[in-house]
Each structure stands twice: as C-alpha cells, then as structure tokens.
Amino acid sequence: MTEHNYSTQVISVLVYNHPGVMAKVAGLFTRRGFNVESITAGKAKYEDMLRLTIVVKADKKSLEQIQKQLFKIIDTVKVSVINPDLKVEREMALIKVRSQNGLKSELFQLVDVFRGRVVDASPSGFIIEITGPVSKIEAFINLLSINNVFEIARTGTVAINRWPVKNQTTQEGRI
Amino acid sequence: MRMNGARIIVESLIREGVDILFCIPGGTVIPLFDELYKNGNDIRLIIPRHEQGGTHAADGYARVTGKTGVVIVTSGPGATNTITGIANANMDSIPLVVITGQVPTSKIGTDAFQESDIIGITLPITKANFLVTHVKELAVTLRKAFYIAKSGRPGPVLVDIPVNIQQNQTEYVYPAKIELKSYNPQEFGHPKQIKTAIKLIAASEKPLVLVGGGVNFSDSTELVNEFCNALNLPVVTTLMGHGVNPGREDLYYGGIGMHGSLYGNYAVQNADLIIALGVRFSDRILGDPRTFAPSAKIIHVDIDPAEIGKNTNSHLPIVGHVGSVLRLFLKMDKNVRDHTEWISELTRLKKKHPFTYDKNKFLKPQHIIQLAHKYFPVDTIVASDVGQNQMWVAQYFRFKQSRKLLTSGGLGTMGFALPAAIGAKIGNPDNEVLMIAGDGGFQMNIQELMTIRRYDLNVKMIVIDNKYLGMVRQWQELYCDKRYSATESPDNPDFAEIARVIGIRALTVNCPEEAEESIKELAASKESMLVHALVDPEENVLPMVPAGKPLDQILTKM
Numbered sequence: 064m065t066e067h068n069y070s071t072q073v074i075s076v077l078v079y080n081h082p083g084v085m086a087k088v089a090g091l092f093t094r095r096g097f098n099v100e101s102i103t104a105g106k107a108k109y110e111d112m113l114r115l116t117i118v119v120k121a122d123k124k125s126l127e128q129i130q131k132q133l134f135k136i137i138d139t140v141k142v143s144v145i146n147p148d149l150k151v152e153r154e155m156a157l158i159k160v161r162s163q164n165g166l167k168s169e170l171f172q173l174v175d176v177f178r179g180r181v182v183d184a185s186p187s188g189f190i191i192e193i194t195g196p197v198s199k200i201e202a203f204i205n206l207l208s209i210n211n212v213f214e215i216a217r218t219g220t221v222a223i224n225r226w227p228v229k230n231q232t233t234q235e236g237r238i
Numbered sequence: 239m240r241m242n243g244a245r246i247i248v249e250s251l252i253r254e255g256v257d258i259l260f261c262i263p264g265g266t267v268i269p270l271f272d273e274l275y276k277n278g279n280d281i282r283l284i285i286p287r288h289e290q291g292g293t294h295a296a297d298g299y300a301r302v303t304g305k306t307g308v309v310i311v312t313s314g315p316g317a318t319n320t321i322t323g324i325a326n327a328n329m330d331s332i333p334l335v336v337i338t339g340q341v342p343t344s345k346i347g348t349d350a351f352q353e354s355d356i357i358g359i360t361l362p363i364t365k366a367n368f369l370v371t372h373v374k375e376l377a378v379t380l381r382k383a384f385y386i387a388k389s390g391r392p393g394p395v396l397v398d399i400p401v402n403i404q405q406n407q408t409e410y411v412y413p414a415k416i417e418l419k420s421y422n423p424q425e426f427g428h429p430k431q432i433k434t435a436i437k438l439i440a441a442s443e444k445p446l447v448l449v450g451g452g453v454n455f456s457d458s459t460e461l462v463n464e465f466c467n468a469l470n471l472p473v474v475t476t477l478m479g480h481g482v483n484p485g486r487e488d489l490y491y492g493g494i495g496m497h498g499s500l501y502g503n504y505a506v507q508n509a510d511l512i513i514a515l516g517v518r519f520s521d522r523i524l525g526d527p528r529t530f531a532p533s534a535k536i537i538h539v540d541i542d543p544a545e546i547g548k549n550t551n552s553h554l555p556i557v558g559h560v561g562s563v564l565r566l567f568l569k570m571d572k573n574v575r576d577h578t579e580w581i582s583e584l585t586r587l588k589k590k591h592p593f594t595y596d597k598n599k600f601l602k603p604q605h606i607i608q609l610a611h612k613y614f615p616v617d618t619i620v621a622s623d624v625g626q627n628q629m630w631v632a633q634y635f636r637f638k639q640s641r642k643l644l645t646s647g648g649l650g651t652m653g654f655a656l657p658a659a660i661g662a663k664i665g666n667p668d669n670e671v672l673m674i675a676g677d678g679g680f681q682m683n684i685q686e687l688m689t690i691r692r693y694d695l696n697v698k699m700i701v702i703d704n705k706y707l708g709m710v711r712q713w714q715e716l717y718c719d720k721r722y723s724a725t726e727s728p729d730n731p732d733f734a735e736i737a738r739v740i741g742i743r744a745l746t747v748n749c750p751e752e753a754e755e756s757i758k759e760l761a762a763s764k765e766s767m768l769v770h771a772l773v774d775p776e777e778n779v780l781p782m783v784p785a786g787k788p789l790d791q792i793l794t795k796m
Contacts, residue, residue, distance in 0.1 A: 079420055082369065087361060094362050124547065131544035137366040137386060140420040 068122045071100065073145040073152065073222045074129065076115040077107055079138040087136050088115060097121065097129050101219030112140065116221045118197075145222045152196045152222040159214040160207065161188045170207075177203045188213060243373045244269040244404040247337065248277050250380040253412050256308050258299060258664060260284050260292040264312020265352055266339030269404040271310075284664060284693065287685040289316050291657040293323020294683070297332050298661030301644050302619055302669075304457065306333040306387050307661065313339045314352030317398075318359065322651055324394045325363040329648025330451060330478065333392035335383050342402040343371060356398050365393030373406040378413050385416045390423025391542040392455070423541060427558030427566070435513075435537045435554055436570040439469065442511035444580045447471050448494070451478025451647060452516015452540060458561040459483075459640035462515060465564055470577050471513070472584055474502040476523050477632055478647040479516070481640040488585045495523040496783050497629040501587040503781075503789040509534045516540060516560045519549040520648065521785070529788035539563050591794075593633045600774030601750050603627065603702045607634040609754055610672060610700060613761035618670040619644065619662045623655035623679035626708035629779040631674050653682025656699070660686060663695045670698065670761075677703040677730050684736070690766050691741045698760050699768040701733045704775045712778050715796060737768040748772035 078084050085104060092099045100118040107114040121129060126144065133142045145152075160170065170189070174181060179193035193203055197220055204215065241249070247270055251259070259281055263271045274281060286292035289311045296307030307327075311320055317338040327334045341350040357369050366386045368379045376399070383395040439445060453462055459481050466473045466484035473484055474491045484490055494502040506512065512534045517523070519538075524530045527550050538545075538552035539560055546555040556563055595604045607630050621644040622631040628645055637643050644662055646654040659673035680701050690697050707725040714722050734744035747756040747769060760769050781792045 082371075083357060083361070083367075086358065090361055128544070128548060131546075131548075135542070135544050137418065137421050 069120050070122075072119055072121055072126055072147075073150065073220060074117045074119060074133070075143050075145055075222065076117065076133055076139060077141040078113050078115060078136070079140065080106075080111055080113045081138050084113065084136075084138045085115075087138070088117075088133065091132055091136070092119075095128070095132055097125060103219040103221055105221070116219070118220050146224055149225040149227070150222050151225055152220055153194055154197050154200055154218055154220045155192065155194045156200050156204070156215060156217045157182075158191045158193065158204065158207070158212060159188060160191060161211050161213055162186065163211060166211070173203070173206060179203065239410050240407055241410050242269065242273075242405055242407050243376050243399065244273040246373070246376050246408070246410050247380065247399070247404070248273045248281070249410060250377055250412060251308065252280060254380075254384045255305070256281060258282050258284060259308050259310055260286060260296040260299070260661070261310035262286065262289055262292060262312070262316060264316045264339060266313040266341060266401040267310060267404070269401065270337075270339070270399075284660075284689070286657065286660070286689050288683065289319030290323050290653070291660075291683050291686040291689065293320040293334070293336065294326065294651070294654050294657035295661035295664070295686075295689075296334055297323060297327045297330075298621060298644050298658030299665040300327075300332050300334060300661075301455065301658070302641050302662045303665040304455070304641070305665070306335055306384060309334060309336045311336070311338055312352065313341055313356070314354045316352075317356040318354055321359065321363065322649075324360055324396065326646050326649040326651045326654060327394040328363045328365065330646065331392050331455065332394070333387040334394035335380075335387050336394060336396045338396060338398050339404075340369070340398045340400040343400045344402070346400065356396065360396050363394070364396050365391075367396040367398070369398045370400070370403050373403050373408045376403060376408075377410060378416075381413050381416050382418065385418075386421065390421075391452075424543070424557050425559050425562055427539065427556040427563040431554060431556045432563060432566050435556060436567065438511055438535060438537060438554065439513065439567070440571065440574045443575050443577070444508060444510040445471050445577065446505050446509035446512050446534070447473040448476070448506070448512050448514045448517055449473060449479035449482045450476040450515065450517030452560050454479055454481050454516075454640045456516065456560050457640060458516070458564055461561055461564040461568070465567055468568065468572055469574055470581065472505060472577075472581055474498070474505055476517050476520070476647070477628075477645060480632060480637040480643045483638040488581055491584060491588060493632050494789070495525070496785070497633065497779050497781070498783075499588075499593065499633070500591040500781050500792055500794065501584055503783065503792055504587055505584055506531050506534075507788070507790045512536045514538045514552070515564070518542075518545045521549070524550060525783050525787055525789045595777070595780075597750070598774065600777075601748055601753055601771060603704070603771070603773040603777055604630050604634055605750065605753055606700060606702065606757065606771050606773065607631055607674065609757040610674070610761075611635045613758050614670055614672055614698075617642065618672050619659075619666060621645070621655045621659035621662060621671065621673045623675035624650045624652045625676050625679060625710075626704075626712065626777075626779050627674055627676040627679070627702045629709075630702075633779075652679035655679060656683050656686045657689075659697045659699070660689055660695060663697050664693070671696070673697060673699045675699070675701055676708055677701060677705065677727060677733070678707045680733065681730075687737060687740050687742060695766060696764070697766045698763065699737075699766070700757075700760070701768065701770050702773055703730060703733065703770060704773050704777065705730055706775055708777075709779070711776070715776070715778070716784070732770070734768060734770040737770075742766050742768055744768040744770060746770040746772065
C-alpha cells in the first residue's frame with residue numbers, strides 16, 4: 064500500500080437504526096486499521112434510518128476498501144463518498160471562553176467576523192457558537208488564546224452533496 | 239398459533255430443515271431444551287464435550303453437507319466457548335447459526351450470573367448478529383439469521399435469546415419470505431465484465447485457473463473441471479480449493495503458496511493470465527504481494543465485492559456467484575490460443591519436481607499420508623488439523639471431489655480436525671471420514687474422543703506425533719538457529735492408550751516397516767479407530783516460500 068496520497072475524505076453512510084449499528088461501524092475502523100477523524104450520527108430522512116458522516120484520512124485504495132467493508136455490514140443501505148467539488152460541509156462548535164478584562168470587545172468582534180454567536184454570557188465568561196467548514200472552526204479556535212478557552216465541544220463534520228448542475232452532468236455523461 | 243419463545247425456536251428450526259443440533263445445555267437455555275425434549279426425535283441433538291468442539295463440529299457438518307450448521311449453547315461461558323469456532327467459520331465463510339441463551343432482559347447489563355455481552359464480543363467475527371429483545375421478533379430474526387448465513391458469501395450468524403424471551407408467549411407466524419433492503423448479494427456477474435473476461439481468456443497464451451474455497455463450497459467444482467478441460471486450461475488451487483480435478487493430469491498443478499508445489503508456484507509467476515475463482519488472495523498464497531504473478535492480468539471472480547482489490551489488484555473484477563459466472567464462461571467460443579507449449583513446460587516441471595522427502599530410519603509423516611491416500615477410498619472426507627500435518631495432507635493427498643478436505647484455512651485453528659471430523663461423519667455417514675492431526679492440535683480438543691464413543695461414529699484417526707509443535711519448530715530451525723522455544727513436547731501421552739480407555743480401537747506405529755500394515759488396518763476397520771504414528775521429530779514441510787517472499791524464491795531444502 065502506498066503511504067503517500069492520503070487525503071481527507073467524507074463518507075456518508077445510510078444505515079438501519081438497529082441496536083449496535085454504531086458499534087459495528089466504529090469497530091470496523093479500528094479492526095481494519097483505517098484512520099478516522101470524526102464520526103457523526105443523526106436521524107436520516109426515514110424514521111428507521113441513521114445517516115453517519117465519517118471523515119477519514121485515506122488513499123485511493125483504502126478508501127475503496129472502507130466503502131466496501133461499510134457496505135458489507137448487513138444494516139448498511141447506502142455508502143457514498145462526498146464529492147469534494149460539490150460538497151457542502153458544516154461543523155458546529157460550542158466554545159466556552161473565560162471573561163478577561165479588556166478583551167471582551169475584541170472577542171465580540173472576532174465572533175462577528177466569523178459569523179458566530181454569543182449564546183450565553185455570565186460574569187465568568189461566554190459561550191460562543193460557531194458553524195462552518197472545519198477549516199473555519201479551526202481558524203477561529205486558533206485565534207483565541209488557549210488560556211482563555213475553558214472548554215470546546217464540537218459536533219464533527221456533516222456533509223452532503225449539492226444538487227448537480229444540469230449542464231455539468233450531461234457534459235460528464237458525454238465524456 | 240400461540241406458543242412460547244422456546245417452542246417458536248423449535249418450530250423455526252424445523253421450518254428451516256434443521257435435523258441436527260450441536261448443543262450443550264445450561265441455565266439460560268433450559269426452556270429451549272425442554273421444548274427440544276418434548277419435540278422428540280425430528281431434531282437429533284449431538285452433545286459434544288465442549289462448546290468449541292460443538293461449534294467446529296457444526297462447521298464440519300456444514301462443510302460436507304452444504305447445509306447450515308446449528309449450535310445451541312447457554313449464556314456466559316457457553317457462549318464465549320464458541321468464539322474460536324465462530325471466528326474459524328467466519329474466516330472460511332462457513333454458514334452457521336449459533337443460538338446463545340442470555341440472562342433475562344431485565345438483568346442485561348447488571349453483570350448477572352453467566353452474563354456476557356456475546357453480541358459485542360462476536361461483532362467482528364460474525365456475518366451478522368442479533369439480540370432478540372421481544373418474543374414477537376423471534377421468528378423473523380431466526381428467519382433472517384438462516385437467510386443471511388447461507389446466502390451470498392456464507393458466514394456465521396449469532397442469535398442471542400434471553401431466557402425470558404424463551405418463556406414469553408406470542409402468536410407464531412414464520413415469515414415465508416424475507417427481504418432485507420440493505421442486503422442483496424449479487425448472484426450474477428456483470429455481463430460486460432464477463433464479455434471482457436472471455437476476450438482475455440481467448441487471447442491468453444499462458445492462462446492459469448486459480449481455484450479457492452468459493453468454488454469448493456458453492457459446489458462449482460464440476461463446472462471448473464469442465465471449463466479447464468474444454469479450454470485446455472491448467473489449474474492450481476489454494477488450500478481451501480482442493481478438490482478440483484480437471485480429469486487430465488497435465489492440467490492439474492496442485493496447491494500454490496507458502497507450501498505449494500514448485501511447479502504450481504512457477505505457473506503463477508509465469509502465467510500471462512490468472513483466472514481466480516472464489517479466492518481471497520490470502521498472504522499465504524501471495525507471498526510478496528508486489529511480485530505475485532508479475533506478468534499476469536488477473537480476472538478475479540468472487541461473490542464478495544470487498545475481496546476485490548483487498549489484497550492484490552485485479553485487472554478485471556467480476557462480482558458474482560462463481561457457478562453462474564462459469565456457466566457463461568462455458569458458453570464462450572472454444573477456439574482459443576494454443577496452450578500446448580505452456581502446458582508441456584509445466585508438465586516437464588511437474589515431472590522433475592514432485593513432492594518428495596528423504597528417507598531415513600524414522601517413520602516419515604509424508605509416508606503415512608501417502609499410505610492413507612493409497613488405502614482410503616477416493617471419496618474419503620479428510621479433516622486435517624493445522625500446521626505441518628495440514629500441509630502434508632495438502633501435498634500428499636490428492637482430492638478429486640469437492641467438500642472432501644476440511645481444514646481451517648483462514649484462522650488456522652489447532653484443534654479443529656477432531657470435532658470437524660465428528661460433524662462430517664454425522665452429516666455424511668456413508669463416507670469414510672479420516673481425521674489427521676498433529677500431537678499438538680489433537681490435544682486441544684481431545685475431549686471430543688468421548689463424543690465419537692458416545693454416538694458410535696466410525697471416524698478414522700491418525701495422530702502424527704513428532705513431539706513438537708512442528709510448524710513453529712520448523713520456523714525456529716529456519717529463523718532462530720534451532721532455539722526451540724516452548725515447542726518441545728517430549729511428555730506427550732500415549733494417544734493409543736487414551737483412545738482405548740475411551741473404548742476406541744487403537745494401535746501405535748513407530749517404524750517405517752509397520753506403517754503400511756497399520757494404515758491398511760485403519761482403512762479396513764469397520765468401527766472408529768486411531769493410529770498413533772510416532773514420526774521423525776524434525777521432519778520439515780518442503781518446499782517452502784518464506785513468509786512475505788516472492789513465490790519463485792522457493793526453498794526445497796532447509
């Protein structure tokens with residue numbers, strides 16, 4: 064297996080919400096030695112199904128294996144890799160920040176620039192909500208002084224493909 | 239009709255055509271065993287001495303009959319004892335349904351007496367597993383379990399049934415058909431891929447068919463024979479593929495891989511096309527994956543899409559049942575390239591490098607296996623254990639029919655042979671069943687000798703006793719300068735005496751002169767019998783491709 068050409072990929076998996084299905088999916092990654100960055104799960108369009116969004120670091124070959132092994136789980140209905148060019152990707156973070164004299168207005172400005180929101184305030188500090196692609200959230204966290212940050216809770220990535228643009232698909236079809 | 243869960247299990251088993259159960263009772267399956275008792279004789283209960291033995295026996299039963307092997311055990315230790323058996327079946331794709339008792343639903347998660355999270359434990363070693371949490375789900379879950387175990391790429395399925403579910407009452411309806419939206423094994427290969435494959439086969443000058451367990455256990459062996467014969471294709475097998483027999487010796491080149499034949503491995507390394515049928519390209523076959531079959535295009539036919547490209551790249555994957563794909567291959571134009579030169583090249587090598595061993599004053603294990611091959615009928619079912627004995631069976635026993643070699647190919651489970659032979663005999667009482675095990679593996683499930691006695695099974699046994707864990711010792715000779723760390727076993731018991739105490743005929747053989755008579759006697763015996771063969775302690779399995787090395791770097795001497 065080649066050790067280069069690793070890239071971050073987002074896999075979307077639709078599964079039946081049967082007991083143990085999360086353990087099956089999560090176990091697969093350790094068992095087969097795949098690198099996971101995040102797994103999120105939530106109800107899908109259908110009542111009895113879950114949509115899992117899994118962010119992995121993988122090369123082409125292991126990405127293919129991951130998809131096949133995921134599909135092999137009996138409860139798996141569909142596995143798809145999110146197309147990086149058509150991806151709409153979001154993560155949400157709740158960040159608990161300590162109050163510090165004089166830094167309040169600077170912090171609020173920063174939150175504004177990143178289109179975040181202050182969702183809780185108290186004499187001891189604030190809670191900031193920020194949503195966006197992973198890169199935006201990381202950029203925001205990097206700007207906060209680590210000493211000021213008390214706690215961070217992140218949801219992990221969810222992603223979905225955009226509607227295909229009609230012309231584009233026909234063109235691709237021709238190729 | 240209204241009935242309790244235990245009765246529903248029995249009714250469902252009958253509906254699935256189960257007539258043999260490998261089972262050991264216990265606290266959480268008492269209601270179920272009560273129903274089995276009341277049910278009478280439609281389902282025969284085989285009670286092994288240990289749940290691992292029972293699971294391997296069900297595995298052996300499934301391997302010879304093609305039916306699903308069914309195991310029933312209690313919760314906790316009963317369930318955990320089946321794990322090696324389940325993992326073994328999972329690696330070799332053998333259909334099993336393992337029903338485990340569980341503590342009552344109200345006690346799950348409290349570390350109750352004999353509670354174990356068998357669902358969690360068996361997650362990575364089953365094709366699917368289910369915890370039944372309501373008696374209403376019981377029938378449909380069992381239906382699903384049997385369907386999943388047998389369809390597609392077969393495998394073990396575990397159903398965990400709490401004891402209160404067995405006692406609760408409900409209306410029994412067995413679903414006639416089961417549809418799983420998320421599970422649709424692909425039976426037929428893609429027509430376009432098959433078309434391309436046929437073109438590749440027609441154009442090939444040095445084709446080679448590689449046959450694996452997928453052929454053996456999907457009963458496609460006859461089709462492979464026909465295919466090879468019709469198109470003049472030489473054939474080699476993996477360990478799990480033994481049984482293929484194209485009918486012409488110049489088309490058969492035996493096993494390949496670590497202890498495969500020199501000519502078989504040569505064929506792989508020099509072929510220009512490999513038609514791989516029902517194989518998963520394990521590391522024991524590939525040697526060094528980067529140098530495997532360097533000049534060949536690989537057509538990989540397998541029912542499990544995850545096997546395609548997992549261990550080696552294939553140029554043309556075909557996902558589907560081997561049999562259905564072969565039927566289409568057989569329709570192709572038989573006017574293909576002339577392979578005569580390729581075949582005569584292989585034949586020359588085959589004549590020049592047969593499997594061989596040096597004779598000395600000791601009894602040779604290979605000699606014993608050659609004799610067994612000579613005196614046992616062609617349709618004998620051989621259950622081998624794991625290690626040197628397994629490789630010698632593969633080398634010196636020529637299997638000409640499918641489902642005749644039972645061996646733990648993937649997991650390499652020592653202790654498999656004896657219980658597997660028991661299951662095979664129960665499933666196929668008309669065939670001779672011969673168990674061949676080493677002294678190490680034989681002792682790992684030796685308690686099952688009592689099962690042979692209990693059911694008066696005519697199982698023939700050869701224990702190849704070299705007083706070593708021989709295969710490990712061979713590696714220690716090769717890589718550790720003969721530092722035989724923990725592999726010696728000079729204090730082995732007299733296995734013949736053990737057999738006699740249990741009530742099984744037995745004899746000991748320790749010199750080459752007595753070998754023939756003893757194996758003749760074993761083959762002729764009308765009841766179960768054991769031959770304890772004391773063999774050359776430091777005999778090696780050769781040829782050998784050291785692990786991870788290219789298949790053409792094959793050692794013929796140590």
